[in-house]
Amino acid sequence: GSFDKSVDFANYFCTYAFIYHQKEMLSDRVRMDAYYNAIFNNKHHFAGKVVLDVGTGSGILAIWSAQAGARKVYAVEATKMAEHAKALAHANNVEDIVQVIEGSMEEVSLPEKVDVIISEWMGYFLLRESMFDSVICARDKWLKPSGVMYPSHARMWVAPVRSGLGDQKMNDYETAMSDWYSFVNDTEINYGVNMNVLSQAYREEHEKYYLKTSLWNSLHPSQIIGTPAVIKEIDCSTATVDEIRNVFANFLLPINVDRTRLSAFAGWFDVHFRGSMQNPVEQEVELTTAPSIDNSTHWGQQVFLLHPPLRVDVGDKLMIAFSMSRSRENHRLMDVNFTYELQLSSGKCFKPVARKYYIE
Amino acid sequence: GSFDKSVDFANYFCTYAFIYHQKEMLSDRVRMDAYYNAIFNNKHHFAGKVVLDVGTGSGILAIWSAQAGARKVYAVEATKMAEHAKALAHANNVEDIVQVIEGSMEEVSLPEKVDVIISEWMGYFLLRESMFDSVICARDKWLKPSGVMYPSHARMWVAPVRSGLGDQKMNDYETAMSDWYSFVNDTEINYGVNMNVLSQAYREEHEKYYLKTSLWNSLHPSQIIGTPAVIKEIDCSTATVDEIRNVFANFLLPINVDRTRLSAFAGWFDVHFRGSMQNPVEQEVELTTAPSIDNSTHWGQQVFLLHPPLRVDVGDKLMIAFSMSRSRENHRLMDVNFTYELQLSSGKCFKPVARKYYIE
Numbered sequence: 139g140s141f142d143k144s145v146d147f148a149n150y151f152c153t154y155a156f157i158y159h160q161k162e163m164l165s166d167r168v169r170m171d172a173y174y175n176a177i178f179n180n181k182h183h184f185a186g187k188v189v190l191d192v193g194t195g196s197g198i199l200a201i202w203s204a205q206a207g208a209r210k211v212y213a214v215e216a217t218k219m220a221e222h223a224k225a226l227a228h229a230n231n232v233e234d235i236v237q238v239i240e241g242s243m244e245e246v247s248l249p250e251k252v253d254v255i256i257s258e259w260m261g262y263f264l265l266r267e268s269m270f271d272s273v274i275c276a277r278d279k280w281l282k283p284s285g286v287m288y289p290s291h292a293r294m295w296v297a298p299v300r301s302g303l304g305d306q307k308m309n310d311y312e313t314a315m316s317d318w319y320s321f322v323n324d325t326e327i328n329y330g331v332n333m334n335v336l337s338q339a340y341r342e343e344h345e346k347y348y349l350k351t352s353l354w355n356s357l358h359p360s361q362i363i364g365t366p367a368v369i370k371e372i373d374c375s376t377a378t379v380d381e382i383r384n385v386f387a388n389f390l391l392p393i394n395v396d397r398t399r400l401s402a403f404a405g406w407f408d409v410h411f412r413g414s415m416q417n418p419v420e421q422e423v424e425l426t427t428a429p430s431i432d433n434s435t436h437w438g439q440q441v442f443l444l445h446p447p448l449r450v451d452v453g454d455k456l457m458i459a460f461s462m463s464r465s466r467e468n469h470r471l472m473d474v475n476f477t478y479e480l481q482l483s484s485g486k487c488f489k490p491v492a493r494k495y496y497i498e
Numbered sequence: 499g500s501f502d503k504s505v506d507f508a509n510y511f512c513t514y515a516f517i518y519h520q521k522e523m524l525s526d527r528v529r530m531d532a533y534y535n536a537i538f539n540n541k542h543h544f545a546g547k548v549v550l551d552v553g554t555g556s557g558i559l560a561i562w563s564a565q566a567g568a569r570k571v572y573a574v575e576a577t578k579m580a581e582h583a584k585a586l587a588h589a590n591n592v593e594d595i596v597q598v599i600e601g602s603m604e605e606v607s608l609p610e611k612v613d614v615i616i617s618e619w620m621g622y623f624l625l626r627e628s629m630f631d632s633v634i635c636a637r638d639k640w641l642k643p644s645g646v647m648y649p650s651h652a653r654m655w656v657a658p659v660r661s662g663l664g665d666q667k668m669n670d671y672e673t674a675m676s677d678w679y680s681f682v683n684d685t686e687i688n689y690g691v692n693m694n695v696l697s698q699a700y701r702e703e704h705e706k707y708y709l710k711t712s713l714w715n716s717l718h719p720s721q722i723i724g725t726p727a728v729i730k731e732i733d734c735s736t737a738t739v740d741e742i743r744n745v746f747a748n749f750l751l752p753i754n755v756d757r758t759r760l761s762a763f764a765g766w767f768d769v770h771f772r773g774s775m776q777n778p779v780e781q782e783v784e785l786t787t788a789p790s791i792d793n794s795t796h797w798g799q800q801v802f803l804l805h806p807p808l809r810v811d812v813g814d815k816l817m818i819a820f821s822m823s824r825s826r827e828n829h830r831l832m833d834v835n836f837t838y839e840l841q842l843s844s845g846k847c848f849k850p851v852a853r854k855y856y857i858e
């Protein structure tokens with residue numbers, strides 16, 4: 139689709155220009171520990187090397203890379219946050235190593251190729267924000283053939299879950315609709331205009347908002363009622379934009395909880411730091427955003443509500459056809475489709491149901 | 499400044515494309531009654547006439563104009579809401595009179611000049627959104643010399659108020675800052691990076707957010723502790739963009755409540771429907787957004803907090819120098835300055851204090 143840079147700034151980059159938002163990420167212990175350990179437990183990848191940090195934000199990953207011994211770190215940041223990153227590098231005595239470059243990755247030029255690309259590019263359900271495009275662009279342009287990617291691998295997961303969120307949202311939706319109908323009534327009585335012709339459009343607007351837009355949630359592991367499935371694996375060293383622009387997957391979700399209610403699908407991701415085949419890490423690090431009691435992240439999980447929920451039992455299976463593509467109006471947002479077919483342990487099969495969702 | 503149309507859509511127009519948002523305005527009884535009465539109590543301005551509705555939204559004002567006997571109504575709307583306006587006109591049997599035109603007022607062409615321009619262009623504190631620019635443009639291009647403006651006049655008001663909002667926001671601000679300092683501490687201990695160099699910038703970010711950004715509030719009339727002042731009057735038939743781009747005023751606010759606390763200035767507006775000198779209304783209608791028990795509006799008032807609040811007493815006076823201009827980054831938002839000087843009834847004068855605010 140068409141792509142307007144200043145609209146992208148208004149819609150997307152703007153939030154990253156606030157320290158407040160950077161701080162949210164910097165306060166995510168799971169995220170921070172993973173990158174910290176990936177770097178400091180694998181110093182051989184950094185010592186004496188040239189590093190590129192794609193989207194440096196506050197500069198944290200660039201500073202760590204310098205502290206781990208990098209010879210030079212190019213830290214590219216599109217927003218004004220670049221100025222704070224510069225100040226932070228200086229205050230932490232790595233200003234000679236870390237060179238902050240304000241500009242978008244696609245447009246800046248580096249004086250040399252790099253040994254390592256490090257980046258924290260993951261959005262909700264991995265691909266929201268489409269920032270991995272910029273990492274691919276950086277890799278193809280600036281990474282030496284022998285270079286390594288941090289992280290090196292990424293996966294998307296889906297699981298069947300139970301949750302009260304759907305009832306709540308259905309309630310909100312129904313309240314909104316009954317409020318609409320009294321509004322239509324009042325407007326006719328008080329102002330002589332019949333608004334009922336807009337009821338269908340209003341319903342669609344609110345269905346989208348309350349029922350079809352995926353929700354951020356930090357699920358409890360006990361809400362997972364079946365075996366999660368990996369629906370997409372990405373090798374960060376080789377993936378192309380074409381490979382991630384559309385995600386398709388057919389998979390099975392076996393229910394493993396007694397007589398319960400399937401009320402949503404949950405989506406999350408993990409990434410791994412493994413280095414490359416020729417140049418592996420010494421210690422592999424995993425960053426997972428799966429439901430967890432002690433290790434929840436700011437990404438949480440994306441919840442796709444099912445209306446109505448399904449009664450399910452251990453031994454039942456869900457056959458799922460999943461697809462995700464970019465929203466036509468905003469390439470950083472996603473349109474998601476789930477087609478699900480419940481097969482009971484008795485053998486009985488229900489008709490497939492297709493549902494459309496928006497990751498906003 | 500530079501002006502990017504697609505950014506303006508992303509930032510501004512987008513919200514108006516939701517029926518939800520139009521409904522909020524359509525549910526504002528004070529607003530609706532004012533326009534309804536202005537039209538139906540002054541049918542001589544509409545019967546047999548050609549009307550232009552600038553920013554028709556749902557089409558409500560255009561449909562009323564048709565119901566009041568207009569020969570033709572051009573209803574211009576920039577967003578997709580235009581399609582709903584079309585449907586609504588049809589459902590209310592005025593599709594032959596109301597011609598909905600999807601496009602921005604600055605760019606559309608009408609087949610004829612008009613007798614009346616009606617528009618609901620008012621934003622928070624009157625001028626936020628800068629939509630009156632589009633009405634001026636429409637007037638200069640399409641209104642017959644004998645034509646009338648609905649509304650015909652507008653005024654901005656300021657009053658001294660007491661409110662607990664300031665304490666609350668100061669509290670939020672202080673909590674945010676102490677949270678920041680423990681974050682700085684934790685980040686140094688856990689991750690070996692000292693973030694303290696960003697503390698000043700973080701403070702400014704949060705001062706702006708919690709203390710310097712004006713707040714929407716529906717004030718109780720008893721919170722007004724002095725005589726409100728009109729700080730700007732606009733004649734909609736003659737005003738130019740130059741006249742509204744910057745607003746300056748010097749005025750006096752006498753305190754008229756015993757031993758109380760001045761904790762903020764409040765700003766609101768009213769508009770009047772008077773027709774024109776040559777062609778006055780039969781019945782004048784006022785739409786006021788002043789603090790009110792029974793007649794509050796969705797505009798509420800804009801509250802500009804004073805830190806620290808001042809002890810004041812009946813008989814004290816505030817000398818105010820006020821200025822408002824458009825934000826450099828977004829011409830639809832405003833930068834406001836209040837310089838205030840307290841003069842006690844005893845004659846004692848305090849030093850003038852200058853404060854900067856943002857209407858976001």
Ligand SMILES: Nc1ncnc2c1ncn2[C@@H]1O[C@H](CSCC[C@H](N)C(=O)O)[C@@H](O)[C@H]1O
Pocket residue numbers: 151154155163164192193194195196197198199214215216217219241242243244257258259269272
């Ligand atoms: N194409 C691009 N060019 C430059 N910066 C980009 C970019 N796409 C995203 N960014 C920036 O990348 C950052 C992602 S958030 C991660 C920030 C930092 N690396 C950390 O780990 O804490 C944001 O600050 C965003 O503004």
Ligand SMILES: Nc1ncnc2c1ncn2[C@@H]1O[C@H](CSCC[C@H](N)C(=O)O)[C@@H](O)[C@H]1O
Pocket residue numbers: 511514515523524552553554555556557558559574575576577579601602603604617618619629632
């Ligand atoms: N320059 C412009 N051209 C066309 N429409 C505009 C415009 N500036 C603002 N608008 C539209 O004007 C409307 C203002 S809100 C008022 C809507 C309607 N007249 C009512 O009274 O209920 C919004 O729908 C907005 O999209």
